[in-house]
Amino acid sequence: MNRDDLDEQAHRYQSDHNAGINQEVRVCMAASCQSSGALPVFDALTHALTAAAAPTCRVKGVGCMGLCSAGPLVAVAAPDAALNTATLYRDVQPDDAPAVVAAALGSDNVTAAAAAELETRRIPADLPFFAYQQRLVLEHAGVIDPDSFSGYVAVGGYAALVQALTEMTPGQVIAAVTASGLRGRGGGGYPTGLKWSTVAKMPPGQKYVICNADEGDPGAFMDRAILESDPHRVLEGMAIAAYAIGANKGFIYVRAEYPLAVERLNTAIRKAKKAGFLGNHLFETQFNFDVELRLGAGAFVCGEETALMASIQGLRGQPRPRPPYPAEAGLWGRPTLINNVETFANIAPIIENGGEWFAAIGTERSKGTKVFALAGAITNTGLIEVPMGTSLRTIIETIGGGIPNGRAFKAVQTGGPSGGCIPADHLDVGVDYDSLKTLGTIMGSGGMIVMDDSASMVDVARYFMEFCMSESCGKCVPCRAGTQQMHGLLDKIARGQASHADLSLLEQLCEVVRATSLCGLGQTAPNPVLSTLRYFRHEYEQQLQLTGV
Amino acid sequence: MTQHRSQPALPSDDKRWKIVNATMRRTGYAEHALIEALHSVQDAFGFLDETAMTFVAESLDLPLSKVYGVATFYHLFTLKPKGRHTCVVCTGTACYIKGSTALLDGVQQQFGVTTGGTTPDQALSVLSARCVGACGLAPAAVIDGQVLGKLDADKLLANLAQVVTQ
CATH class of the missing domain: 3.40.30.10 (Glutaredoxin)
Structure with missing residues (x-):
């Protein structure tokens, strides 16, 4: 099969898939909207559409549309049309189904009261939450049915894989990824092209590709949404990576806490295999690629790459010193490429449009877009995707809709337990890997927790230290004992029983644990303390004064 | 020539053991599929007891200590029965x-x-x-x-x- 054959197949899927359909009603079936009651809404809509006997319209379950706080979300749009062309409704209830169907069909077969009621839930087309986003990784989220293989091919899915396999050499694929300037989306920001070329240069033989879907940072749900909304996109990115580095086997390591993502990935893998898009001799080439799913079992440290590989091998998820890096000696000692879900989801458009196209988005040293999960004290909680370099103010005040309940912004926490807090003075900074580092935090995987003026920063630091303490795997002493001691000191400060000597001991410990821990968990565990000390030292000192020493 | 190792008998005639055994068979009784095996025990029985861990250890040809080590490392695995x-x-x-x-x-x-x-x-x-x-x-x-x-x-x-x- 070559590119033309695939295009033809896509057209066929498109015409089969969308035959006679000119409108569709989409219901968000991602985890968040399901908890808000999307399933009964889906059933009610199906029922209402059957009652209306309109064969030109269909109800479709789709992935995440982003505005989780307003769920269940329903969209009315032309078949497979982009999300920004859809009419969106918030907080839809099963009772609204007839009115939604009437709106989709443009009919007046509904009571005026019901139509007026629905109108109050219509999300304005120019709502800043959507207007300021640039959806690249999430382009299919909320558009296609994640369980449908033909639905993915119909919107151009797998074209990049076919293009890479039939028209490009592995070297050209790596060159395109390098030219794109894409950096790892798991948090570290290591240049993806460089990582790929390192593994590709290893002597031929068994190599592996791993997708890190162990999204352990509390407050982060980007990877979950991508897997639940567009699983084939991740498989496609992995297959392209495998071709580029010469691997024939891939693993996706996903958290067991994400049952829906696991289910959809299993479906996607099964359907891709059945259609011959995974397996042996893909598209009549010599390239073989197979993917296996591995479940985590609730250990934060398994997000660290060497711990993750130990876990895939059925061992306790404990990290080991690097070097050797996984690129050299990874799974079962073989060269291994590990990238995050969002990194793989960026690959297909880079191959199709070229590295230069991608490099034109974003800032000088951070290219492309980034998906962020907005949570905490913010009006619009949910998932957004913006170009790198978008200011925190735009993200929090404009897209996020500001702080609810008449309270004031205090800080935004990025990077989870490895990151830090950014205060109001720095809201105008454009978000990229380097600017956040300068501010004493990290990009991390993309979780942003907003805190209002009721939050105590000592308490926040203690919360994260408690997290690191209980998630420490216990292998190295600085992390195992250090997090325990730091938590004890933070707790003492928070209870107002600490002295100045305790605070300076805490600062010393931060330095020791940062410098001497074995893996990223321990090395970054002091970050929440250091960053809150940097911007909110007065809060610590207020707590000390309670003792009078 | 590889020697064929016989698999241990199921601990009882409880049908749930067959599900556990099927999971391990699907992965070729590979020792690296230990976590999958423990997940399937926990899905079927709700927790991991000594009988289950011994059975998994024998099936995958692993020391019981290693199975116990993995079972206690990961937070999701529980060695105590849960409530209804x-x-x-x-x-x-x-x-x-x-x-x-x-x-x-x-x-x-x-x-x-x-x-x-x-x-x-x-x-x-x-x-x-x-x-x-x-x-x-x-x-x-x-x-x-x-x-x-x-x-x-x-x-x-x-x-x-x-x-x-x-």
Whole structure:
């Protein structure tokens, strides 16, 4: 099969898939909207559409549309049309189904009261939450049915894989990824092209590709949404990576806490295999690629790459010193490429449009877009995707809709337990890997927790230290004992029983644990303390004064 | 020539062992599929006891100590039976900021159990999770696999009362 054959197949899927359909009603079936009651809404809509006997319209379950706080979300749009062309409704209830169907069909077969009621839930087309986003990784989220293989091919899915396999050499694929300037989306920001070329240069033989879907940072749900909304996109990115580095086997390591993502990935893998898009001799080439799913079992440290590989091998998820890096000696000692879900989801458009196209988005040293999960004290909680370099103010005040309940912004926490807090003075900074580092935090995987003026920063630091303490795997002493001691000191400060000597001991410990821990968990565990000390030292000192020493 | 190793007999005629065995057979009794095997035991029986761990160890040709080591390393595996219902309160950052502590306190007071414990009548186990990924609906809890969002202690207790009395 070559590119033309695939295009033809896509057209066929498109015409089969969308035959006679000119409108569709989409219901968000991602985890968040399901908890808000999307399933009964889906059933009610199906029922209402059957009652209306309109064969030109269909109800479709789709992935995440982003505005989780307003769920269940329903969209009315032309078949497979982009999300920004859809009419969106918030907080839809099963009772609204007839009115939604009437709106989709443009009919007046509904009571005026019901139509007026629905109108109050219509999300304005120019709502800043959507207007300021640039959806690249999430382009299919909320558009296609994640369980449908033909639905993915119909919107151009797998074209990049076919293009890479039939028209490009592995070297050209790596060159395109390098030219794109894409950096790892798991948090570290290591240049993806460089990582790929390192593994590709290893002597031929068994190599592996791993997708890190162990999204352990509390407050982060980007990877979950991508897997639940567009699983084939991740498989496609992995297959392209495998071709580029010469691997024939891939693993996706996903958290067991994400049952829906696991289910959809299993479906996607099964359907891709059945259609011959995974397996042996893909598209009549010599390239073989197979993917296996591995479940985590609730250990934060398994997000660290060497711990993750130990876990895939059925061992306790404990990290080991690097070097050797996984690129050299990874799974079962073989060269291994590990990238995050969002990194793989960026690959297909880079191959199709070229590295230069991608490099034109974003800032000088951070290219492309980034998906962020907005949570905490913010009006619009949910998932957004913006170009790198978008200011925190735009993200929090404009897209996020500001702080609810008449309270004031205090800080935004990025990077989870490895990151830090950014205060109001720095809201105008454009978000990229380097600017956040300068501010004493990290990009991390993309979780942003907003805190209002009721939050105590000592308490926040203690919360994260408690997290690191209980998630420490216990292998190295600085992390195992250090997090325990730091938590004890933070707790003492928070209870107002600490002295100045305790605070300076805490600062010393931060330095020791940062410098001497074995893996990223321990090395970054002091970050929440250091960053809150940097911007909110007065809060610590207020707590000390309670003792009078 | 590789020697064929015989598989141990199922611990009892409980049908659930067949499911566990099928999982291990599918992965060719490979020792690296240990975590998958333990997941399938826990899905079938709700917890891992010594019989189960011994069976898995023998099937995968691993020392029992190693199986025990893995089972106790990962938070999701439990060596104690759970109650008929479970309530998992999310304590991720977003939920914490929005008051998950009050949810946990409420449940603990109402049912008189601490986190990780089960009521004496085996009706309810109370657990906490690091993050269930429902941050957009914080604070969240999961009752018997169903995620409930935008909770407060009263709402959570009302939901629990319905489930537990059933």
